[in-house]
Amino acid sequence: MASSEYLVEVKDLKEYFPIKTGFFGTTPLKAVDGVSFNIKPGETLGLVGESGCGKTTVGRTLLRLYKPTSGEFYFDGQLVDDKNITDLRRQMQMIFQDPYSSLNPRMTVEDIIGEPLDVHKLYSNRAERREKILHLMELVGLNAEHATRYAHEFSGGQRQRIGIARALAVNPKFIVCDEPVSALDVSIQAQVINMFEDLQEKLGVAYLFIAHDLLVVHHISQRIAVMYLGRIVEIADADELNTHPIHPYTLSLLSAVPIPDPKIAKESKRIILDGDVPSPMHMPTGCPFRTRCRYATEHCAQECPSLTDRGNGHMVACFEK
Amino acid sequence: MDISTIDVEEKVKKNEEDSVLRVKNLHTSFFTDSGEVKAVNGVSFNLTKGKILGIVGESGSGKSVTAYSIMQILADTGRVVEGEILYKGKNVLNFGKKEMHDFRGDKCSIIFQDPMTSLNPTFTIGSQMNEAIMLHTDKKHKKEATARSIELLQMVGVNEPEKRIKQYPHELSGGMRQRVMIAMALACEPDILIADEPTTALDVTIQAQILELMKELQHKMGMAIILVTHDLGVIASMCDEIIVMYGGRVCERGTAEDIFYRPSHEYTKGLLRSIPNISNMKERLVPIAGSPINLLNMPKGCAFCARCENALKICLEQVPDEMQMPDGHYASCWLNVKKQLEEEKANGEQ
Numbered sequence: 001m002a003s004s005e006y007l008v009e010v011k012d013l014k015e016y017f018p019i020k021t022g023f024f025g026t027t028p029l030k031a032v033d034g035v036s037f038n039i040k041p042g043e044t045l046g047l048v049g050e051s052g053c054g055k056t057t058v059g060r061t062l063l064r065l066y067k068p069t070s071g072e073f074y075f076d077g078q079l080v081d082d083k084n085i086t087d088l089r090r091q092m093q094m095i096f097q098d099p100y101s102s103l104n105p106r107m108t109v110e111d112i113i114g115e116p117l118d119v120h121k122l123y124s125n126r127a128e129r130r131e132k133i134l135h136l137m138e139l140v141g142l143n144a145e146h147a148t149r150y151a152h153e154f155s156g157g158q159r160q161r162i163g164i165a166r167a168l169a170v171n172p173k174f175i176v177c178d179e180p181v182s183a184l185d186v187s188i189q190a191q192v193i194n195m196f197e198d199l200q201e202k203l204g205v206a207y208l209f210i211a212h213d214l215l216v217v218h219h220i221s222q223r224i225a226v227m228y229l230g231r232i233v234e235i236a237d238a239d240e241l242n243t244h245p246i247h248p249y250t251l252s253l254l255s256a257v258p259i260p261d262p263k264i265a266k267e268s269k270r271i272i273l274d275g276d277v278p279s280p281m282h283m284p285t286g287c288p289f290r291t292r293c294r295y296a297t298e299h300c301a302q303e304c305p306s307l308t309d310r311g312n313g314h315m316v317a318c319f320e321k
Numbered sequence: 322m323d324i325s326t327i328d329v330e331e332k333v334k335k336n337e338e339d340s341v342l343r344v345k346n347l348h349t350s351f352f353t354d355s356g357e358v359k360a361v362n363g364v365s366f367n368l369t370k371g372k373i374l375g376i377v378g379e380s381g382s383g384k385s386v387t388a389y390s391i392m393q394i395l396a397d398t399g400r401v402v403e404g405e406i407l408y409k410g411k412n413v414l415n416f417g418k419k420e421m422h423d424f425r426g427d428k429c430s431i432i433f434q435d436p437m438t439s440l441n442p443t444f445t446i447g448s449q450m451n452e453a454i455m456l457h458t459d460k461k462h463k464k465e466a467t468a469r470s471i472e473l474l475q476m477v478g479v480n481e482p483e484k485r486i487k488q489y490p491h492e493l494s495g496g497m498r499q500r501v502m503i504a505m506a507l508a509c510e511p512d513i514l515i516a517d518e519p520t521t522a523l524d525v526t527i528q529a530q531i532l533e534l535m536k537e538l539q540h541k542m543g544m545a546i547i548l549v550t551h552d553l554g555v556i557a558s559m560c561d562e563i564i565v566m567y568g569g570r571v572c573e574r575g576t577a578e579d580i581f582y583r584p585s586h587e588y589t590k591g592l593l594r595s596i597p598n599i600s601n602m603k604e605r606l607v608p609i610a611g612s613p614i615n616l617l618n619m620p621k622g623c624a625f626c627a628r629c630e631n632a633l634k635i636c637l638e639q640v641p642d643e644m645q646m647p648d649g650h651y652a653s654c655w656l657n658v659k660k661q662l663e664e665e666k667a668n669g670e671q
Contacts, residue, residue: 051524155612155613185379186553186592186596187613188612190595190596190606193597194605212524212525215554216597219597238602256529259554259558259599260554260556261599262578262581265557270533272529273529273530276494277524
């Protein structure tokens with residue numbers, strides 16, 4: 001396993017949250033139900049899906065913010081468990097969606113970025129700590145003179161940069177980015193997206209880029225995984241997925257994206273899905289998508305399709321397509 | 322589209338004639354402890370009958386405040402300080418309580434971003450809909466109102482409406498709640514529907530459902546829609562006409578084609594360059610530098626000039642006037658004035 005080409009290998013990851021139902025029993029909420037994927041060093045895997053599909057839970061479970069119910073996660077060939085996660089967090093980090101609630105308002109920028117350095121004892125003296133912090137601020141495009149300011153003194157885009165600098169402080173090989181640009185204004189999004197791309201080129205860091213905006217994910221990712229109700233229904237190369245989607249859910253998801261071009265937008269035919277996503281507490285039998293799928297058959301209700309390779313690493317979980 | 326194929330005069334005239342709502346030089350300010358915040362700073366536009374007008378801008382650009390000014394539902398500290406909002410020739414700002422009550426709901430309704438906070442969690446869907454119907458239409462009896470509620474819910478594609486009217490908002494999904502809001506807004510068949518970020522809180526597939534529904538209803542009922550959003554994709558797929566706002570001012574207004582294919586304001590151009598699109602997937606995005614302006618501290622000149630790459634000296638000093646572009650749409654940018662002067666000079670020399 002040690003000589004794997006992948007930095008991140010996730011096998012059949014499951015995360016069930018126990019939900020109290022009535023006096024005695026608990027019912028598992030299957031937030032993530034058997035997810036497997038790989039990420040190469042320096043690669044970006046986009047993870048898309050609608051709210052409640054479990055994409056955020058995948059990211060958090062990888063970093064063991066939640067203890068997984070079952071499944072294996074190999075990082076750099078090493079099986080991640082409760083014992084080694086603290087050390088491994090030096091190599092994997094997370095960036096959160098909301099740059100307002102993810103930064104401690106009582107800490108200065110210097111202390112926010114310095115905290116991971118303190119935790120992992122990555123400096124020998126104060127001067128080195130400060131030097132590292134200033135270097136990180138420069139790396140993410142923050143003015144080093146602002147090191148003594150508090151988070152509330154910065155705009156949303158700048159706060160997200162602070163969050164990114166904090167994640168980069170330990171020099172990680174892998175960062176889970178959980179909707180890092182969706183709280184930002186349109187004109188600021190591009191700045192942050194470019195920064196992610198630049199940092200990857202410079203530092204060779206791999207991203208799991210979780211987002212719901214398909215155009216943003218397509219732009220930043222080399223490969224994209226589509227999730228629906230706790231399962232991955234399709235994984236493919238980003239361009240391949242956008243030009244030749246196979247799974248009926250991916251098709252409707254892509255057709256629902258409003259394209260910022262009036263001619264294309266008005267001509268394109270949307271595939272409108274009926275109804276809402278079923279509750280993960282009462283999952284349909286068989287394929288989770290079958291209740292909204294046009295092609296669903298008896299077979300889909302009885303058995304859940306697993307991901308099969310349709311050539312060139314384009315994996316799809318569907319019986320009918 | 323080639324500019325020469327557009328009949329500019331016809332376009333401008335048509336726009337003037339069919340308008341249901343004309344906003345002229347609207348200024349709305351909020352008077353806060355830290356001073357006057359000029360949220361809307363001289364906005365003018367025409368809303369054409371049966372058309373969808375999109376107002377696009379980032380947070381703090383004044384797009385929502387413009388919508389709220391029309392409905393007169395500003396927060397206590399907010400006030401329209403100048404300008405006119407003309408509905409069928411009458412100024413909405415001079416309406417008394419009674420007239421305003423008739424205008425709101427009957428002639429003009431609004432739906433908000435978050436359908437959970439705009440519905441009362443302690444009443445059933447049915448009783449909230451009945452309230453609106455009984456207040457604003459001639460259906461004064463509960464039975465009639467309930468029948469109308471069911472009819473409306475059916476129209477917006479809510480399944481099992483008889484069951485839904487007995488349910489509470491928390492029992493419905495986000496998409497369903499937004500459908501209920503739309504049904505309530507349409508109860509009196511208004512002339513104008515204002516939709517303030519109606520799909521921002523929804524998922525893409527649900528967003529597609531709601532947008533499709535709004536288009537369909539607009540087609541059926543012929544009302545005009547003001548769609549306020551920050552999403553250029555939504556704007557492109559929905560709107561006939563577009564207003565681009567920045568820092569409380571209109572940068573540019575015109576048809577969807579004008580704005581997307583012939584942008585004439587540096588902010589619009591920057592915005593279009595900075596969003597991922599099908600055509601620029603392999604290229605680096607070109608972001609707009611800097612960060613959005615602070616409305617408490619507005620610059621003397623053009624609001625966008627601090628972030629504009631091509632800013633001139635005059636941009637710092639003076640706010641540009643709205644200028645008509647060769648294709649008939651309007652933009653407020655000194656660079657257009659400069660270009661025009663240069664062209665005139667070149668023509669003179671010939």
